[in-house]
Amino acid sequence: MSNSVRIELRPYGRSIEVERGTPLRDVLYIYGVEFPCGGRGRCKRCRVQAVEGNLSITPDEAAILSDEEREQGWRLACRSLAQEPVVLQLEQFQVPILADHSAFDFEPRPGFGVAVDLGTTTVVAQLVDLETGRVRACDTALNPQAAYGSDIMTRTQLALQEAGRQKLAAVVRQGIGALVGRVIATAGLEQAPIDTVVLVGNTVMHHLFCELDVEPLARVPFESDHDGLQEFQASDLRWEVRGDPRVRFLPCLGGFVGSDLLAGILATRMHERDEPSLLIDLGTNGEIVVGNAERMLCASTAAGPAFEAGGIEMGMQATTGAIDQVTVVDGGLICHTIADAAPRGICGSGLVDAVAAGLELGWVEPSGRLEEGRKILNLSGPVHLTQGDLRQLQLAKGAIAAGIRILLDRWGAGPHEVSRVNLAGAFGNYVNRESARRIGLIDFPDESVDPVGNSALLGAKLTLFAKDRAAFEYRDVLARVEHVSLASDRSFQQIFVREVRFPD
Numbered sequence: 116m117s118n119s120v121r122i123e124l125r126p127y128g129r130s131i132e133v134e135r136g137t138p139l140r141d142v143l144y145i146y147g148v149e150f151p152c153g154g155r156g157r158c159k160r161c162r163v164q165a166v167e168g169n170l171s172i173t174p175d176e177a178a179i180l181s182d183e184e185r186e187q188g189w190r191l192a193c194r195s196l197a198q199e200p201v202v203l204q205l206e207q208f209q210v211p212i213l214a215d216h217s218a219f220d221f222e223p224r225p226g227f228g229v230a231v232d233l234g235t236t237t238v239v240a241q242l243v244d245l246e247t248g249r250v251r252a253c254d255t256a257l258n259p260q261a262a263y264g265s266d267i268m269t270r271t272q273l274a275l276q277e278a279g280r281q282k283l284a285a286v287v288r289q290g291i292g293a294l295v296g297r298v299i300a301t302a303g304l305e306q307a308p309i310d311t312v313v314l315v316g317n318t319v320m321h322h323l324f325c326e327l328d329v330e331p332l333a334r335v336p337f338e339s340d341h342d343g344l345q346e347f348q349a350s351d352l353r354w355e356v357r358g359d360p361r362v363r364f365l366p367c368l369g370g371f372v373g374s375d376l377l378a379g380i381l382a383t384r385m386h387e388r389d390e391p392s393l394l395i396d397l398g399t400n401g402e403i404v405v406g407n408a409e410r411m412l413c414a415s416t417a418a419g420p421a422f423e424a425g426g427i428e429m430g431m432q433a434t435t436g437a438i439d440q441v442t443v444v445d446g447g448l449i450c451h452t453i454a455d456a457a458p459r460g461i462c463g464s465g466l467v468d469a470v471a472a473g474l475e476l477g478w479v480e481p482s483g484r485l486e487e488g489r490k491i492l493n494l495s496g497p498v499h500l501t502q503g504d505l506r507q508l509q510l511a512k513g514a515i516a517a518g519i520r521i522l523l524d525r526w527g528a529g530p531h532e533v534s535r536v537n538l539a540g541a542f543g544n545y546v547n548r549e550s551a552r553r554i555g556l557i558d559f560p561d562e563s564v565d566p567v568g569n570s571a572l573l574g575a576k577l578t579l580f581a582k583d584r585a586a587f588e589y590r591d592v593l594a595r596v597e598h599v600s601l602a603s604d605r606s607f608q609q610i611f612v613r614e615v616r617f618p619d
């Protein structure tokens with residue numbers, strides 16, 4: 116037996132190799148894990164969760180952790196030893212998950228419903244009183260499929276095999292079933308029947324939850340015939356929910372544009388306006404919709420993981436110690452880190468800020484090259500950007516900017532005619548608009564750019580109020596949206612190459 120074991124740290128995104136039997140406390144402090152009670156096993160603030168593999172439990176841990184915590188694999192890092200390979204979720208670095216608490220108009224009806232936004236990384240659920248429109252409970256979780264690959268392509272590859280498809284459907288159904296159970300319990304409604312559950316998500320999440328064939332999503336032209344509304348009874352999914360509610364996964368808009376964007380259209384009401392507006396979800400798979408009350412076009416573009424700081428040498432998720440803001444002061448850089456902790460890496464919003472600042476100071480050239488003589492862009496402490504990091508951001512922003520340009524051209528509007536640019540999702544919520552414009556990512560006036568938070572969840576909530584299928588507002592929207600395949604647009608490559616440059 117090898118004398119070393121591998122520990123994967125989430126959401127930090129690092130793997131370390133340690134000698135078997137090493138106390139976790141000896142290695143985790145290097146990664147910024149704090150031990151508030153000095154490791155005496157009293158505060159529980161050093162909790163880690165073994166999401167894969169096992170950490171044995173000591174009697175004093177068993178005394179302080181609840182039955183549920185123990186069953187879910189929670190342990191105290193100050194008490195645990197690394198005896199076997201394990202994937203650890205570090206509680207101190209939990210990723211903040213964007214929910215939705217905006218006011219909305221609705222037609223009251225009796226009953227309760229649950230809206231779920233199923234993201235590639237995270238899941239959020241809200242229990243809504245359909246009579247009052249009040250959110251009675253909200254809870255979040257990490258997508259349990261992450262144990263089988265953090266990105267959608269890895270999971271799609273796994274789901275090409277029958278066994279992989281079944282596995283991915285089973286874990287996500289079980290995870291969401293538990294989440295739905297938790298919001299019901301939090302609201303104290305265990306005895307009340309639930310009327311309906313509505314899920315939204317990107318196209319791959321839709322297919323994986325519904326256990327559909329993903330093969331069409333793995334080859335050109337990336338169009339699936341089964342991307343419509345999918346319906347189940349809760350009991351079909353092995354969810355024990357009073358009332359055995361209907362569970363609906365809303366339809367995708369086409370290609371890789373999922374029901375998260377369909378719900379975003381409902382939430383932003385862009386389908387009711389006369390003037391054209393844009394809805395953009397900036398992620399590994401950038402999703403874009405342009406249009407008005409008459410006509411809408413949508414497309415997706417493979418931006419790569421740079422906006423989530425993936426593929427960036429010192430990239431990390433937006434958690435403790437990530438540089439999330441960079442500003443220019445007196446010819447130098449001032450970096451802010453999340454929780455004011457020592458800098459450990461950089462997240463997506465920090466990356467956009469840092470490159471915008473580098474352009475401002477002339478340290479980064481419009482071509483994307485670092486100025487002559489500069490090998491890296493030093494930010495704060497050990498955190499820096501390399502030439503390769505700049506390239507990753509250029510490719511991501513080039514793909515999004517080219518997608519926007521082509522959709523606007525096809526729709527027949529110039530950028531100055533767009534009345535509103537709605538930025539959906541976490542990155543769109545946190546990115547600095549001025550920096551996004553400086554790097555040429557969102558080249559619209561600040562006053563027209565509007566972060567709309569978790570519009571997918573809001574759109575799912577709005578759908579809960581429909582009495583039956585005929586009342587679904589999204590049916591009108593679907594009839595007006597046309598999907599554009601950017602992969603087959605002959606001008607894409609040319610525009611993309613032009614958009615890869617930063618503005619002068």
Ligand code: FES
Nearest residue numbers: 152156158159193
């Ligand atoms: S540091 Fe307090 S319980 Fe571990």
